[in-house]
Amino acid sequence: MSTPARISKSRFTRYVQCPRLGYLQSYPDRFKHLADPLDWLALHLIGEGTRAGELARDCFPGGVLIGHVWNLGRACAETAVAMRNDAVSHLFEPAFAVEGLLCRVDVLCKAGDGEVDLIEVKAANSAKAEHLPDVGFQLAVLERSGLSVRSVGLMHFNPDYVHPDGGGGAAPCGAHGAASNQGYDLAELFVVDDVTQEARRWVAENLDGLLGSMRADLARAEPPRVPLRHGCKECAYYRQFCAPAGPLHPVCELGADRGGLFAALYAAGIEDVRDVPPDFPGLGAGHALVLEAAQTKGLVFKLERLSSLMEELEPPLLFADFETFMAGLPIYAGTRPWQQIPFQWSLYILEADGSVRHEEFLKADGDDPRRAFAESLLGAVGSTGRVVVYNKGMESTRLKELARDFPDLAEALDALDARIFDLLPVVRQCCYHLDLHGSRSLKSVTPVVAPHLSYEALGLKAGAQAMEAYERLVSPATSDAEGARVRADLLQYCALDTLAMVEIVKRFWSEMGKA
Numbered sequence: 088m089s090t091p092a093r094i095s096k097s098r099f100t101r102y103v104q105c106p107r108l109g110y111l112q113s114y115p116d117r118f119k120h121l122a123d124p125l126d127w128l129a130l131h132l133i134g135e136g137t138r139a140g141e142l143a144r145d146c147f148p149g150g151v152l153i154g155h156v157w158n159l160g161r162a163c164a165e166t167a168v169a170m171r172n173d174a175v176s177h178l179f180e181p182a183f184a185v186e187g188l189l190c191r192v193d194v195l196c197k198a199g200d201g202e203v204d205l206i207e208v209k210a211a212n213s214a215k216a217e218h219l220p221d222v223g224f225q226l227a228v229l230e231r232s233g234l235s236v237r238s239v240g241l242m243h244f245n246p247d248y249v250h251p252d253g254g255g256g257a258a259p260c261g262a263h264g265a266a267s268n269q270g271y272d273l274a275e276l277f278v279v280d281d282v283t284q285e286a287r288r289w290v291a292e293n294l295d296g297l298l299g300s301m302r303a304d305l306a307r308a309e310p311p312r313v314p315l316r317h318g319c320k321e322c323a324y325y326r327q328f329c330a331p332a333g334p335l336h337p338v339c340e341l342g343a344d345r346g347g348l349f350a351a352l353y354a355a356g357i358e359d360v361r362d363v364p365p366d367f368p369g370l371g372a373g374h375a376l377v378l379e380a381a382q383t384k385g386l387v388f389k390l391e392r393l394s395s396l397m398e399e400l401e402p403p404l405l406f407a408d409f410e411t412f413m414a415g416l417p418i419y420a421g422t423r424p425w426q427q428i429p430f431q432w433s434l435y436i437l438e439a440d441g442s443v444r445h446e447e448f449l450k451a452d453g454d455d456p457r458r459a460f461a462e463s464l465l466g467a468v469g470s471t472g473r474v475v476v477y478n479k480g481m482e483s484t485r486l487k488e489l490a491r492d493f494p495d496l497a498e499a500l501d502a503l504d505a506r507i508f509d510l511l512p513v514v515r516q517c518c519y520h521l522d523l524h525g526s527r528s529l530k531s532v533t534p535v536v537a538p539h540l541s542y543e544a545l546g547l548k549a550g551a552q553a554m555e556a557y558e559r560l561v562s563p564a565t566s567d568a569e570g571a572r573v574r575a576d577l578l579q580y581c582a583l584d585t586l587a588m589v590e591i592v593k594r595f596w597s598e599m600g601k602a
Contacts (some may be wrong), residue, residue: 091249092187092254092304093184093187093303094113094187094189094302095188095189095190096190096191096221096224096225096296096412097187097227098110098112099114099188099224099297099298099301100220100221100222102297102301102332103220103297103445104309105313105319105322106300106301106304106310106313107310107311107313107324108322108331109301109304110304110305110310110311110325111310111328111587114181114331116348117261118324118328120132120324120478121324121327121328122208122324122327123323123324123325123326123327124323125323125553126551127552127554128325128342128551128554128555129552130225131505131555132210133552135210135414135415135416136209136210136235136415137274138151138210138415138416139208139209139210139244139416140193140208140210141463142271142273142279142416143193143194143208143242143273143277143473144179144274145319146242146272146274146277147176147177147179147194147196148233149174149175149176149177150175150176150177150178150179150194151169151172151175151177151178151179152164152179152180153166153169153178153179153180153181153182153191155182157414158423158583159189160183161318162182162186162191163179163182163183165182166178166182168560169181170197174376175197176196176197176375177194177196177197178194178195179193179194179195180192181194181195183229183230183232184226184229184232185228185232186231188224188227188228188231188298189228189267190225190228190463191199192205192206192207192226192229193206193207193208193211193242194206194207194242196227198237198238201234201235202235202236202237203229203234203235203236203237204236204237204238204239204240204557205222205226205229205238205239206239206240206242206279207221207223207238207240207242207559208242209238209241209242209243210244210247210415211243211244211425212241212243212244212245212424212425213243213246213280214241214243214280214282216596217280218241219282219285219286219289219351220297221285222239222241222288222294223287223289223290223293223294224287224294225239226239226286226290227290227294227397229565233549235284238281238283239281239282239283239286240279240280240281240282240283241278241280241282242277242278242279242280242413243280244276244277244424244425245275245276245278246294246423246425247423248272248275248276248417248423249421249422249423249426250270250271250417250418250419250420250421250422250423251272251420252272252454259394261582271416272458276416277340280420288551298542310550312455312507314337314349314350314353314358315329315330315333315334315337315339315351316339316340316349317339317525317534319339331530333358334358335359336359336360336361336381336524337356337359337360338353338359338360338363339350339356339525340360340377340523340524340525341360341363341370341374341377341378341525342373342374342377342519342525343371343374344369345369345375346369348369348371350485351367351368351369352367354551355410360377360521361381361521362376363378363381365378373555375388375518375521376516376518377515377525380519380520381518381521382471384521385520386518386519386520386536386579387518387519387520387534388517388518388598389516389517389518390517390598392599392600393516393517393518393595393598395515396512396513396516396517396593397513397592397596397599399473399508400435400473400475400508400592401475402438402441403436403437403438403439403445403471403472404436404437404472404473404474404475404587404592405434405435405436405437405468405472405473405474405475406434406435406437406474406476406585406586406592407432407433407434407464407468407474407475407482407585408432408433408438408476408477408482408581408584408585408588409429409431409432409482409485410430410431410432410550410553410554410555410557410577410580411427411428411429411430411481411485412430412557412558413425413427413428413429413554414428419455419457420455421492422453422455422492422514426457426459426488427481427484427485427488427592428456428591429451429456429457429460429485429489430450430451430456430460430557431447431448431450431553431557431577431578431581432448432460432463432464432467432581433445433446433578433581433582433584433585434446434447434449434467434468434550434585435585435586435589437589437592443589444463445582445586446464446467447578447581447582448460448464448467449574449577449578449581451501451557451560451561451570451574451577453561457489457493458493458496459491459522460489461489461493461497461500464503465496465499465503468506469502470502472506473506473507473508473511474503474506474508475507475508475588475592476507476508476509476510476588477510477511477529477588478509478511478529479509479511482507482564483504483507486500486501486503486504486507487500487504489500490504493593494496509541509593510588510591511527512538512559514527514532514591516525517595518536518595522534522535523535525601529584529587529588530542530548530549530577532587532591533587533590533591536591536594537590537591537593537594538588539590540587540590542583544581545576545579545580545583546572546573546575546576546577546580547577547579547580548581552580553577553581556573556576556577557577559573560573560574560577
């Protein structure tokens, strides 16, 4: 098989992420049909990135946009003309191709004396190490094209930016049309981190080796073999390509990969959890529960640990679940980039006599739901009883943000936060079944621990789908009939998440002999 004529930035960064993914994306004619369609969340993130990139251009007046997305030759030719034009100070999406490598740069600034500044725009709240292959590849392409790169910048959202009004966003979860700077203070919204030294160091230490490996892999007839990781399940190729060819229970399902454990297992020819010897070097105490489940092929409990962690849980108990949406470019006054905006809560109250009642809230008029959310929640939870959630980081962080944004409610919100009990660590430490496939998400745990409950018949089955549903619910284009259906789906979904926690706790009590 011949090597593809060019390695684009996107193919290269995918290869750095996973050599098999880089291979598959380099041969779209062979493999594209095996990729699942992008889901709503992926499209939302792409849309927010596009909006951020368009808006960032307003920070550089006098710039010229190079078009021809699908015609590299014309894009490179127009880039060359613009580079020679002294009247052009900034180029947006200029194209460069050299030595079989190609890239397009978000913003290229002419710095004078033949030097340029490279700026990559990210719809993120900070510069991250994972961005270095991206800017490093661009840096190398520019310099191999004969340009002198003075600096490399990562332009991203300022996480402390507070939107002064609601004029910038068109709809919750973002509108994927052209970006507008109405209402945004661009000088405050964006910051540019100088990552020149980090990018040059990354290029010197990594680029040639990775390009050599990638070219060698692309010259082979089949994709490289790569051990499965937890993150693989989020890949578009996982379901149709990687999972069918891999073990049923890959060793990544063990949990924490400390000291290169997974690589050592893979090198020893061990790819399935069920084949892992209990005395394999590097296994820790946290892996014992998974190995026990692999041996028994059933649901196992660590009852002593379970009793210790559950000791403080006595009725009355309140079980709470929140639903949120988020937009990279803030929508409401007083909100920040990528701030999660809570719009719905569900609450089950388990009384000392065993009775259960349910309360719920959903604000879907398109206005900022935060204060109504907070006030209604505080009115429902009262002042006594532990509040059980699943993954405290989500609910607790939302309460802290609400306390920050609404100081008059801060004392009550802080008191509520202090009552939270996180069920997730209990699940992680105390029970396992191979059917969990390494996940401890509520959607994975519920059918195993409380099999009488099911998400299968619901219109919504995941948090990202709830975000999409909320976007449709508040859209003026949604009919009354469709809005009623979506609203019912949201209420049913959030209620089941909350009821699942009730049933998991009851199952734990039963195993402990308390039921």
